[in-house]
Amino acid sequence: MLAELRPGQSIELLQELHILTREGRLNQDSRRKLKQVYHLYQFIEPLLAEVSQGGHVPLLADHGAGKSYLGFILYDLFFKQLGRGEIYGIEWRAELVQRSRELAAQLGFERMRFFDMSVADAAAAAQLPERFDIVTALHACDTATDDAIAFGLQKQARAMVLVPCCQAEVAACLRQSKALALSRTPLAELWRHPIHTRELGSQITNVLRCLHLEASGYQVTVTELVGWEHSLKNELILARWTGTKKRSAAERLGAILEEFGLRHSLSARFGLTT
Structure with missing residues (x-):
């Protein structure tokens, strides 16, 4: 058995998923895919x-x-x-x-x-x-x-x-209000250029998700799924129910939406009233 496989694992399954070849071998792409799934x-x-x-x-x-x-x-x-x-x-x-x-x-x-x-x-x-x-x-x-x-x-x-993956909504909202933001705060330089808008939008999106989960009663851990050489969409958000709804998380969520001019468009998505 290949060293990468777990005891008792179905060879037929891995072949049907095209992770293993019909000869029972792994290619580099399959090895990368298998590592990602195992890590998860x-x-x-x-x-x-x-x-x-x-x-x-x-x-x-x-x-x-x-x-x-x-x-x-x-x-x-x-x-x-x-x-x-x-x-x-x-x-x-x-x-x-x-x-x-x-x-x-x-x-x-x-x-x-x-x-x-x-x-x-x-x-x-x-x-x-x-x-x-x-x-x-x-x-x-x-x-x-x-x-x-x-x-x-x-x-x-x-x-x-x-x-x-592919967090585009916040970036689109940032683009819509870019001119107003540039006149209001020097921090808007963080998303003036399109590539920065996309990257910052992705970062903000995941931060808002984590705060939303914490405000809803979950303990949140954020880590990377696998090494960056395997996938650029690599952020893993792990949320466990505790029942403790953090009011401070809801307040910070609202403050971030306000600061970036997103409150009107995104409050409902993240569980807040406008």
């Missing part, structure tokens, strides 16, 4: 073990699932051995959802469910459970990460694991 698994596995205590049946929602690499690996390494619990993969591209359903049936992964819908629509979907224990969103683009957070809040998730 190291963060999620302790959360799953915790919520599974006492015979609890863990439910996990994977938003923006794509080809469901993460969901299949989680099922193979954790849910299969546990013998209970379900994974719900949510993806808007119908052809990927159908392929995932076929692969789950082929492998006998009976407790995997796949739904063709957007992240934004998932919270109101009648076919999904009222509560989830863990919500993941790996590279859910732009506001889909915020939709995943809103989903997790509504479903009273005990933990959320988020790797944001």
Whole structure:
């Protein structure tokens, strides 16, 4: 067995996901992909073990699932051995959802469910459970990460694991108010040039998300998913429910929106009234 693989891991699964070749080999791109998923698994596995205590049946929602690499690996390494619990993969591209359903049936992964819908629509979907224990969103683009957070809040998730991607909304808002901001504060030089607008917008977005989660009763840890040589979209936000809603986080969230001229356009997205 290849040194990179975990004991008991399904070779058939890795071949179907094109992580392993039919000859059972890894190429450089696959090795990088496998390392990223394993690294994320190291963060999620302790959360799953915790919520599974006492015979609890863990439910996990994977938003923006794509080809469901993460969901299949989680099922193979954790849910299969546990013998209970379900994974719900949510993806808007119908052809990927159908392929995932076929692969789950082929492998006998009976407790995997796949739904063709957007992240934004998932919270109101009648076919999904009222509560989830863990919500993941790996590279859910732009506001889909915020939709995943809103989903997790509504479903009273005990933990959320988020790797944001392509944060464009805040940058667009910064561009709209750039002239006014330049006349008001020298700090607007931080986003005067387009490339800086994009980078700062991405940074602000994730800071606002963390404050939103803290204000909503979660303890938040931010780290990198894997080394920067593997992925430029590399920030991992790990939120665990504590029930302690930080008023100071809500106040700072409002202050940042105000400072950057974003309050009117983004207050509702981050749980604040205008």
